[in-house]
Amino acid sequence: MASVPIESFSLRRVPEIRFGPGSIADIAEDAAEMAEAGQPVVLFSDAALFDFGLAGPLVAKLEVGGARVAVFSDFAGEPKQKEVEAATDFLRRHDAGLAICLGGGSAMDLGKVAAAVALGDLGPAAYAMKGEKLPARRLPCICIPTTAGTGSELSSTNIFTSTAGRKVWVWGSETKPGRVILDPELTLSLPPNLTAWTGLDAFVHALEACTNVYRHDGNDIYAHRALELVAGSLEQAVQQPDDLAARGRMLLGAAYAGMAIDNCSAGLAHNLSHALAALAPVQHGLATALGLEVVLGWQAEADSGPFAAAAEACGLGADGGALVEWYGDWLTRCGVKRELPATFAAFSPADLAAEMSAPETIGIRRSSAREVSDADSGRFAAALLALAPGPAQ
Numbered sequence: 001m002a003s004v005p006i007e008s009f010s011l012r013r014v015p016e017i018r019f020g021p022g023s024i025a026d027i028a029e030d031a032a033e034m035a036e037a038g039q040p041v042v043l044f045s046d047a048a049l050f051d052f053g054l055a056g057p058l059v060a061k062l063e064v065g066g067a068r069v070a071v072f073s074d075f076a077g078e079p080k081q082k083e084v085e086a087a088t089d090f091l092r093r094h095d096a097g098l099a100i101c102l103g104g105g106s107a108m109d110l111g112k113v114a115a116a117v118a119l120g121d122l123g124p125a126a127y128a129m130k131g132e133k134l135p136a137r138r139l140p141c142i143c144i145p146t147t148a149g150t151g152s153e154l155s156s157t158n159i160f161t162s163t164a165g166r167k168v169w170v171w172g173s174e175t176k177p178g179r180v181i182l183d184p185e186l187t188l189s190l191p192p193n194l195t196a197w198t199g200l201d202a203f204v205h206a207l208e209a210c211t212n213v214y215r216h217d218g219n220d221i222y223a224h225r226a227l228e229l230v231a232g233s234l235e236q237a238v239q240q241p242d243d244l245a246a247r248g249r250m251l252l253g254a255a256y257a258g259m260a261i262d263n264c265s266a267g268l269a270h271n272l273s274h275a276l277a278a279l280a281p282v283q284h285g286l287a288t289a290l291g292l293e294v295v296l297g298w299q300a301e302a303d304s305g306p307f308a309a310a311a312e313a314c315g316l317g318a319d320g321g322a323l324v325e326w327y328g329d330w331l332t333r334c335g336v337k338r339e340l341p342a343t344f345a346a347f348s349p350a351d352l353a354a355e356m357s358a359p360e361t362i363g364i365r366r367s368s369a370r371e372v373s374d375a376d377s378g379r380f381a382a383a384l385l386a387l388a389p390g391p392a393q
Helices: 023-034 055-064 081-093 105-117 192-209 217-239 244-264 268-279 284-300 306-313 322-333 342-346 349-356 362-366 374-385
Strands: 016-019 041-045 069-072 098-103 141-145 157-161 167-171 179-182
Touching (some): 016 244, 023 098, 023 141, 041 055, 041 081, 041 105, 055 098, 069 081, 081 105, 081 157, 098 105, 105 141, 105 167, 141 244, 167 268, 192 244, 192 268, 192 284, 217 306, 217 322, 268 284, 268 349, 268 362, 268 374, 284 322, 284 374, 349 374
Parallel strands (some): 016 179, 041 069, 098 141, 141 179
Antiparallel strands (some): 157 167
């Protein structure tokens, strides 16, 4: 029998995870265990989560447990540099002993970066794009996602927009939380459109992590399980928002996808979506889902096996080409409109293609298993911008 080469790989550490309906009930005990004794707990939460009735009960549980709680909610949408700087200063001013991040990827990225750098002397921007080395000491951190999408609670990569308007990254295992609480009950209030958009972001994370040039067998375990969970549950979660079992599978699928992208990075659909966001505001999950539809057929036609394995994980049989038609039908069933905000009608394909090659984004373009030429970028950019209403540019 011919010997089979052994594939070498490495996997990054995974924080402690607590999963299950009602798992947030023990947050006071979690905080008491992890916080520096006598120091306040800082909660990072979008103000909307107080309106939705998610953040208030968490604060009450912490206070009943004896914690002093300070809330930072002065941010909206994807984090900006000034917001991350303000969050870091907030931790320093309050001499915080623990950071808790409650919300979607924005709250996670903002709070994780602030906790990672608050005990250092520099501001967050100094550590962006592999600048300064992250401080050796960091504040303890707990992440509690309320969407099943980014998987940021399990990722080493944290994104914010610089004062120059560029998306930048603070990267490092030092930014990971010490504990992750996955409570599907916290995702029940997510509207159908956001359920679809965030869930599709998780799907693309998993698909790209197991089909790009960095993929390996060790990480496929996470990515393929994520594909199975999300492909099998997103439509149900969109159409029956109170289905707790579907919500739970989605939350776990997003977490596995977060692990997968943490190990093997993203790909061309994310290159497109990050480039779009550099031009004008757009919901990240929607942009990424539409970007994947533009490039998926081109990628799958050159498949050497990874797309077939991904298709099998989605329940389609070992046929990478089957993914293409299925994915389009799936978007329709999940209620996704193929439409970008009207602001994008002001941009040309050349504008978007240029952003696809910008220093902040070209790395994930280069991760595509099928080499992407400048002509390819221009063609994909034109196809994606055609989804913006208005006169052709």
